[in-house]
Amino acid sequence: MNKPTMKDVARLSGVSTATVSRVLNKSGAVREEMKRRVAAAMEELGYKPNGVARSLRKNQTKTIGVIIPDISNPYFMKASKGIEDILYPKGYHLIFCSSDENPRKEQNLLTLLSEKRVDAIVVATAGGNEDFIRYLHSSGIPIMLIDRKIEGGGLDLIAEDNFQGAYRLTKKVLDQGHRRIGIVNGLLGVSTGKDRKAGFEKAIGEYGIDQDPQLVFDGSFTEESGRRAAARFMQLADRPTAIVCLNNLMASGVLLQLNQQGVDIRDIVVASYGSIEMAPLVAPHDSLITVKQYPYDMGNRAAQILLARLQKEGEEPREEILETGLD
Structure with a gap:
């Protein structure tokens, strides 16, 4: 048996495919009665939206790549948690990767995440990939640098002094x-x-x-x-x-x-x-x-800056340097 399509849902619910699309994507004005009819038709047919196809049409996947240099270091674990606690409630799923302080592995991970069409990448770089990071940024992938800078600036950054x-x-x-x-x-x-x-x-x-x-x-x-x-x-x-x-x-x-x-x-x-x-x-x-050090707070702030970037709030790169103290 063939999988039900959006056209099947539209036919059964008596609405256009455009209306079904608006209901699925929660975009545009749709009367409550039509929403109920579409939902009932989807349930009856067992229709499940194709997440990949939807992400291609909307040009977003609601995923964020996070590359840290050492996943066993409590500092980076706390920073990652700070990122997730801001982004997950906003509907984003995070893909965590560890470069193991290896520039070649980091470049492979950057390539993989870009091929996975993540909406943005947060990276604490292992070094040596400055040109490639700038290339990805210029190709339209928002890059958020955390903890570690790259020469020349020009990218969103949050780090300690x-x-x-x-x-x-x-x-x-x-x-x-x-x-x-x-x-x-x-x-x-x-x-x-x-x-x-x-x-x-x-x-x-x-x-x-x-x-x-x-x-x-x-x-x-x-x-x-x-x-x-x-x-x-x-x-x-x-x-x-x-x-x-x-x-x-x-x-x-x-x-x-x-x-x-x-x-x-x-x-x-x-x-x-x-x-x-x-x-x-x-x-x-x-x-x-x-x-x-305050890695959780750093992760929180990095995620907030990234959200603003994804929502197209401002064009200039944001750079924040956090003060440290002594215990």
Whole structure:
């Protein structure tokens, strides 16, 4: 038996196919009596609208792609939740993807989402895809950058003031009297890694400190890179008295490694850009300094900006930089 069509619904309900279309799409004026007749005919025939065909006609799919660099990082999980809590009640479904900090995978995901005809894409970029992101934006897909910038601007963006956050974090360590400070950088190919490193360098420069290369570890925003940094620092004859970690997962790795090696956490300060969920289990409060972050609020605001863009409210790109504080 052939599937019932819109024409079948129109014939049974005694209205035009245009009227059936207006009822399905909730567009235009249709009398209540006609709505009831169309609904009754659909039920009798077992008619189900073709969602793909409708999305092509309306040029929207009510889906939003979200690409984050690490789905296991609580920071990005909270940001994603903030996005969903705004967009889902508005009728949008989200497709969540993780690039794993891999630019090639990110480009594949961007391509996939564009082929799926998502209405917009939210991306915390892994770097290296600036030109492709701009190409997608110029082709008509709204792009919302979150957490990480790309060179040149020109796209909607919401991010933290990573430079100032790292500067204040490092300055707090310096104000406590520490001068031999280890630094665990994140990925330097993305804006968060570069800006936080620059904030750290400004702070130690103001105190006239030349950073010892042995105390610099370039990590990858992962727990494992934090572990490797701490292991290397603890092998030094002249160990650091404090370690500044430029994201929370690397700080978690540092704490776990110090604990595994039997280092008394009270003898070394760990400063983390972002809260560490397991910190109360392995370190006393006065051995930790953390930057306050508000990823859920960031996700909420990103979704609000994106909604305005989808509703064609304004043409100029919106850029919002959020302030951070210290715990």
